[in-house]
Amino acid sequence: MKCEQDFVNFLEKLKSYNSSIIKGIGDDCSVLKFSNKSKYVFTTDTSLLGPHFTRDYSPEDIGYKCLATNISDIAAMGCEPLYAMYALTLPKMSESWLKRFYKGSQRLLKKHKISIVGGDTTKGPLSITIQMIGIQKHRILMRSGAKLGDDIYVSGTIGNARAALLSRKNPTSFNYFKKYLINPTPRVNLGLEISKFASSCIDISDGLAKDLKNIVTSSNKGFKVDIDKIPLRTKFNQYISNKNIEECILGGGEDYELCFTASKKNINNINDISNRLKIKITKIGCITSEGYNYYKDGKAYKVKTKGYDHFRNK
Amino acid sequence: MKCEQDFVNFLEKLKSYNSSIIKGIGDDCSVLKFSNKSKYVFTTDTSLLGPHFTRDYSPEDIGYKCLATNISDIAAMGCEPLYAMYALTLPKMSESWLKRFYKGSQRLLKKHKISIVGGDTTKGPLSITIQMIGIQKHRILMRSGAKLGDDIYVSGTIGNARAALLSRKNPTSFNYFKKYLINPTPRVNLGLEISKFASSCIDISDGLAKDLKNIVTSSNKGFKVDIDKIPLRTKFNQYISNKNIEECILGGGEDYELCFTASKKNINNINDISNRLKIKITKIGCITSEGYNYYKDGKAYKVKTKGYDHFRNK
Numbered sequence: 075m076k077c078e079q080d081f082v083n084f085l086e087k088l089k090s091y092n093s094s095i096i097k098g099i100g101d102d103c104s105v106l107k108f109s110n111k112s113k114y115v116f117t118t119d120t121s122l123l124g125p126h127f128t129r130d131y132s133p134e135d136i137g138y139k140c141l142a143t144n145i146s147d148i149a150a151m152g153c154e155p156l157y158a159m160y161a162l163t164l165p166k167m168s169e170s171w172l173k174r175f176y177k178g179s180q181r182l183l184k185k186h187k188i189s190i191v192g193g194d195t196t197k198g199p200l201s202i203t204i205q206m207i208g209i210q211k212h213r214i215l216m217r218s219g220a221k222l223g224d225d226i227y228v229s230g231t232i233g234n235a236r237a238a239l240l241s242r243k244n245p246t247s248f249n250y251f252k253k254y255l256i257n258p259t260p261r262v263n264l265g266l267e268i269s270k271f272a273s274s275c276i277d278i279s280d281g282l283a284k285d286l287k288n289i290v291t292s293s294n295k296g297f298k299v300d301i302d303k304i305p306l307r308t309k310f311n312q313y314i315s316n317k318n319i320e321e322c323i324l325g326g327g328e329d330y331e332l333c334f335t336a337s338k339k340n341i342n343n344i345n346d347i348s349n350r351l352k353i354k355i356t357k358i359g360c361i362t363s364e365g366y367n368y369y370k371d372g373k374a375y376k377v378k379t380k381g382y383d384h385f386r387n388k
Numbered sequence: 389m390k391c392e393q394d395f396v397n398f399l400e401k402l403k404s405y406n407s408s409i410i411k412g413i414g415d416d417c418s419v420l421k422f423s424n425k426s427k428y429v430f431t432t433d434t435s436l437l438g439p440h441f442t443r444d445y446s447p448e449d450i451g452y453k454c455l456a457t458n459i460s461d462i463a464a465m466g467c468e469p470l471y472a473m474y475a476l477t478l479p480k481m482s483e484s485w486l487k488r489f490y491k492g493s494q495r496l497l498k499k500h501k502i503s504i505v506g507g508d509t510t511k512g513p514l515s516i517t518i519q520m521i522g523i524q525k526h527r528i529l530m531r532s533g534a535k536l537g538d539d540i541y542v543s544g545t546i547g548n549a550r551a552a553l554l555s556r557k558n559p560t561s562f563n564y565f566k567k568y569l570i571n572p573t574p575r576v577n578l579g580l581e582i583s584k585f586a587s588s589c590i591d592i593s594d595g596l597a598k599d600l601k602n603i604v605t606s607s608n609k610g611f612k613v614d615i616d617k618i619p620l621r622t623k624f625n626q627y628i629s630n631k632n633i634e635e636c637i638l639g640g641g642e643d644y645e646l647c648f649t650a651s652k653k654n655i656n657n658i659n660d661i662s663n664r665l666k667i668k669i670t671k672i673g674c675i676t677s678e679g680y681n682y683y684k685d686g687k688a689y690k691v692k693t694k695g696y697d698h699f700r701n702k
Contacts, residue, residue: 095471095505104506106471106521108422118475118519120510157409157420161432161475161517191409192418194517196434203475203508203517205432207420 101216101292102150102277103208113210114156117147120203133171135256137178140202143279145182145260146330148208150277152215152269155208155262158183159192163201186262211266215275215334220293224273224335224361227344229261229353231307232282236326237314247313258330264355267347268334275334283324283379285333287366293335299359301370325379335361415530415606416464416591417522427524428470431461434517447485449570451492454516457593459496459574460644462522464591466529466583469522469576472497473506477515500576525580529589529648534607538587538649538675541658543575543667545621546596550640551628561627572644578669581661582648589648597638597693599647601680607649613673615684639693649675 096105096113103115121127121140131139141158148155164171182188188206234254241247261277268275274293276285282304290297304323314322336344348355368375410419410427417429435441435454445453455472462469478485496502502520548568555561575591582589588607590599596618604611618637628636650658662669682689 095503104473106505108426108428112422114422116471116473116506116521118473118506118508118517120475120477120508120515120517122477122510122512124512125510157430159418159430159432159519161434161519163434163436163515189409191420192430192432194432194434196436196439198436198438198515199513201434201477201512201515203432203434205430205473205475205519207430 096214097216101218102147103153105151105214113214115148115151115153115208115210115214116205117144117208118203118205119144119147120201123200131256132178133174134178136202137175138181138257140204141179141182142258142260142330144204144206145186145188145262146258146277146279148206149260149262149265150215150275150332151208152211152213152265152272152275153208154211154266155186155188155206157191157207158188159205160190161194161196161203161205163196163198165197165200167195167197182260212269215265215269215272217274217276217289217292220274220289220295220335220361221337222295222361222363224337225341225357226286226297226299226333226335226359226361227355227357228278228282228305228331228333229264229355230329230331231305231310231354232278232329232331233304233310233314233319233322233326234307235328236322237310239326240318240322241313244313250307250309250313255328258328260330261332261353263351264332264347264353267351268332268336268344271340271343272334272336275332278327278329278331278333280327281325281379282329282333283366283377284327289333289335290361290366293361296362296364296366297359298362298367298369301368301375303356303358305354305356320377321379324377410528411530415532416461417467419465419528427528429462429465429467429522429524429528430519431458431522432517432519433458433461434515437514445570446492447488448492450516451489452495452571453492454518455493455496456572456574456644458518458520459500459502459576460572460591460593462520463574463576463579464529464589464646465522466525466527466579466586466589467522468525468580469500469502469520471505471521472502473519474504475508475510475517475519477510477512479511479514481509481511496574526583529579529583529586531588531590531603531606534588534603534609534649534675535651536609536675536677538651539655539671540600540611540613540647540649540673540675541669541671542592542596542619542645542647543578543669544643544645545619545624545668546592546643546645547618547624547628547633547636547640548621549642550636551624553640554632554636555627558627564621564623564627569642572642574644575646575667577665578646578661578667581665582646582650582658585654585657586648586650589646592641592643592645592647594641595639595693596643596647597680597691598641603647603649604675604680607675610676610678610680611673612676612681612683615682615689617670617672619668619670634691635693638691
């Protein structure tokens with residue numbers, strides 16, 4: 075669930091009529107309290123031909139990816155996904171397309187035991203809006219909890235989705251990166267584990283630079299990040315030219331890895347989770363009192379990329 | 389929340405992983421149980437340029453109508469709307485458009501005390517998907533509870549939205565009908581009142597004939613309806629030609645009135661509710677064991693219209 079800042083500013087002015095809203099606009103999910111026991115998180119994401127998938131995606135790929143992006147929002151809140159509702163706008167009603175679309179979704183529905191509880195169908199240009207509901211298991215992670223001196227971590231490797239997009243004309247390179255673009259893995263188990271202690275979390279969907287900024291803006295802090303520490307796949311530098319590296323690892327969105335902050339005392343715990351879940355977790359910097367400070371080769375580095383903006387990027 | 393039958397059939401085959409799902413696919417809303425106390429209802433609806441609004445709708449009109457259709461789904465379940473999430477696909481991000489769009493929504497948000505709890509923005513052809521969450525107050529109404537011998541009622545007057553569409557070239561006639569097309573009134577209070585005793589309910593969004601069929605198919609029954617009893621606005625016959633009447637009152641969707649069934653003993657109660665809420669409620673027929681039987685001028689009448697189908701209608 076990502077709104078451009080204009081829309082967030084706009085929505086934040088709206089009146090809330092209900093005291094059970096723990097968090098409304100401005101995080102990966104909204105948080106609602108339905109009973110004394112548990113809080114639930116809600117997210118909605120639209121996937122369109124163009125910004126989210128291209129004509130060469132199979133119906134299976136579309137079914138997988140538009141569900142994965144919603145699950146990733148739930149993972150970023152440290153919660154467990156439960157229910158999905160599908161609002162499909164389709165150029166025509168094709169049972170075979172739906173079957174293949176669903177087959178792509180099914181891998182994730184099964185893995186995470188998510189039930190589809192409703193839907194709406196409309197005729198028009200292909201567009202898929204999924205609403206997802208998740209439940210709190212431990213603590214709920216927000217963007218706003220980062221504390222001065224906390225370490226900043228990212229899961230997996232960064233920049234692969236944008237690297238795939240930039241490699242479309244080079245089959246060897248594209249093959250090396252494409253599964254990260256087309257079949258990203260939402261980090262649900264990791265989100266649940268770190269929710270026990272992390273101070274803030276976001277999923278990297280609009281590019282690390284923009285998402286880091288989201289964390290520190292919400293937390294009223296700054297950051298210091300060592301670009302050399304951002305984890306890349308082994309052959310990343312072999313396929314991506316120097317001039318495109320920054321765009322891939324800081325600007326490129328759609329990584330769907332988690333970026334989170336935690337106090338220094340959790341280092342052993344984090345190593346243990348990394349070993350247990352077999353997910354690389356890398357410290358890339360720390361929370362400061364203000365500013366967005368990047369370092370490269372030990373020197374301050376000025377970042378040019380702004381991250382993905384639906385209304386400004388092509 | 390309306391899916392074409394192909395999609396309903398498809399979704400119904402899906403595995404449910406959660407025992408708190410009271411009703412999944414196939415009603416105006418799905419029903420989920422979050423605590424021992426209350427059940428919640430969920431719906432999602434997409435509104436598009438073309439099938440749902442045209443270029444002459446103002447942003448205020450669009451903001452009003454796409455929210456009204458979602459509220460109407462909650463009303464049809466006899467529940468109270470609580471929260472909305474907006475997934476907006478916009479050709480460009482315009483603050484003034486958003487302000488006007490929201491101004492149109494605001495009338496309904498304020499009237500029903502609905503809080504917007506989340507959103508997503510994407511660049512693309514104008515499309516608005518709203519998800520809405522409502523709460524059970526008394527009983528939850530479904531399509532499936534109609535009993536043999538129950539009376540069939542509709543609220544308000546029928547056929548006005550389609551009459552407006554057919555009158556676009558005749559300003560006097562269009563003015564007479566247009567508010568029913570552009571600013572329909574979701575029947576929340578009526579839904580809450582009848583939820584205490586009604587046996588089934590649906591909102592008339594795809595045309596009375598199709599929605600009546602939905603009730604009796606879900607209830608495994610039939611119906612007998614007297615077309616002459618279907619309530620029309622005073623000047624309806626003055627503006628709509630004989631050949632179009634059936635299409636307006638049985639085929640035309642978007643009335644957003646409630647069609648419900650109740651046992652005969654509730655007649656006084658229904659009259660009392662009608663007086664109290666100042667909403668016309670008319671008995672138009674009764675539930676039979678099978679068949680879709682219409683009468684006109686005391687004789688059996690064969691209905692030609694099939695109701696609105698997003699993938700078959702123009």
